[in-house]
Amino acid sequence: MRNVWVICRKELNSYFVSPVAYLLLTMFAIIFGFFFWNAVQYFNAASLQSQMSGQAMPMSVNEYVIRPLLSNISVVGLFFIPMISMRLFAEEKRMGTIELLATSPIHDVEIIIGKWLAALMLYGVMLLFSAVNFAFLFRYGNPDWKPLAIGYLGLLLQAGGLLAIGTFISTLTKNQIIAGAATFGVCLLLWVLEWPAGSDTATWAKVLAYMSVITHFDSFSKGVLDTKDAVFYISLIFVGLFLTSRSMESLRWRS
C-alpha cells in the first residue's frame, strides 16, 4: 500500500510539473463552462415559456440541467482520458526508467495501481472544475444533491474503467502518441457501440449496447445507483488492470 502511494505521488507530481495537467484542466473548464451556460440558458427559456403559456410545467433543475450536463461530461471524458493515460508506461519505456521501477523491491501490481490511481485522481481534480459551476445552482436554485453525488460516482467509475484500458494500451508502446491515439479509438468505439440499439431491437444490438460505457452511465445520470452498472464499470477496471499486469510481465519475457 505504501509503495502504491509512492508511485501515485510521483505520477501526480509529474502531471503537475508538466503542462499536461494545466492544459487538460483549462480545456475542461472552458468546455464545461460552455455546456453549463448553454444548459442554464435553455432552462431559463423553457421556464419562461411555461410561465407564458399559463400551464405550470414541472421544472426540475436536476432533470433539466444536472442530468444532461452529467451525460455531457461522460462523453467529453472519452476525449480527455487518452491524454491522461497515454504517458503512464510509454514514457517510462522510452526514457528507460522502467528499468528502475522493475528492479526496485516493489511488485508490478503496486506500480500499476499507483499509476492508475494517479490518473484517476487527475480526472477527479478535473471534475472539481465542473463542481464549481454546479455550486451556482445550489446558490440560486434548490436542486437535490444526492443524484449529483451519484452522478459523480458514476463518472469516476466510468473513468476508472477507461483509464485502466488506457494504462494497458500505454504498456504496449514506447510512443505516447500511439498509446493516446489507440486509447482514443477504443474509447470512441466503446461509446458508439450503443448506436445500433437506437434503431434496432435485435439481440446483437442489445449486446453491443450493453458493452458500451455510455449505456451504463444512464442510471447514474438519473441519480440511480444501479448495481448492474456499477459492476460493469468495476469489472472494466479489473480487466484493464489485469491486462496491464500481464503485459508488464510479458515485457520482461520479450524485451
Place this chain on the structure above:
Amino acid sequence: MIKVQGLTKRYARTLAVDHISFEVTKGQIVGFLGPNGAGKTTTMRILTCFLPPSEGTATVAGFDVLEQPMEVKKRIGYLPETPPVYQEMEVQEYLTFVGRLKGMSGASLAKRVTEVAERCAVADVRAKLIGKLSKGYRQRVGLAQAIIHNPDVLILDEPTAGLDPKQIIETRDLIRSLAGDHTIILSTHILPEVEQTCEQVLIINKGKLVATDSVHNLQARARGAESVVLEVEGRSGVIDSQTIQHRLETVNGVSRVVLKDSRDNRSVFEVESLKDRFIRGDLARAIVESGWNLNELRPSAMSLEEVFLQLTGAEKTSDEKIDAPVPAETVAQGEIQ
C-alpha cells in the same frame, strides 16, 4: 556474493547469453568486458531480475533471481546504460523518490540523500531539474540512485560511456572508492577502464565466457613481452631507415623490429622484446649513441581488439579457439573464489 551457473538467455532467434558460469566474492570489483552485443547487458539484466533467464541459475547474496526476486532487488543497486532519471524531477526529489522505492523513509532517507549526493559530487545541483543537467552530472545522479539504499551489490552498465575524459576519471575514482563496502560488477568495452578500476575480469564474446582472470594475468597473457613504439630522427639530413633498423635489431633482448612509417628524416618503429626483458633503456642509449635523435618512446598500448584476437583466436577460427582450454596455471589464479 554472486553465483551464476549455466546461465542462458534466448531471444526469439538469437542466443544472447550462452551457458556462462562465474562467481564473485564479497567486496570485489569485477569488470565485465566484451564488444558491443556480446551479452553484457543481458547478463546484468538477469542479475537485477529485470529479465528472467531461459536456463541456468543466478543467485545474489544467496537468493535466487527467479525464486526470491524481492530479496535480490533489495540488495542490488543498478545503473543501466542510460541513467534511469526523470527529466522533470529535481535531483534531490529524484533521489528521495528512489529511496522510497527501495523502502526507505523519513529522517534516515533525508540524511542518506544528502550523503550520496555529496559522495557522487551532485550536491551542488541538488535543486536543479535533471533534464537541465549535463551528461556527466546525469551519470553521477544515476550512480547516486544506485547506492542510495546501501546495497550489497552494485551493477553498473557502462558507467563511463559518453563522458568526457575528466568525468571518466572522476567516475572511476568514485567507483573505486565504493569497493569494499559493495561488491561491484561493471561492464565496459574499454580495456584501460578495466585495468584501472577492476581486480577481476570476465571476458565475454558472442554470449560465451571467454576468460575469467585477474587483470594482471590478463595483461601478461595479452602482452607476453614488452612492445614499444619509437620515433627516430636523423640530426644531419636524411637518414636511412634501414640503417636504424639494423642498429635496433642488434640491441640486447630485442626480438623483432618493424618499420611503421618513414617520412623525411624521421622513422617510426615498433620494437618487441623477448619475454621478460626490459629493453627501453638499452634502445634509448643505442639511438642516442649512434648520433640520432630519439623523438618518442612509449609502450604500445594493447587494444581490446588485439586482446580479443589473442584470447579468442583470429576471426576465422574464433569458434574453435573460444573453447580452447585456458592454461591451467592462470585459471587457478584467475578463478574468482
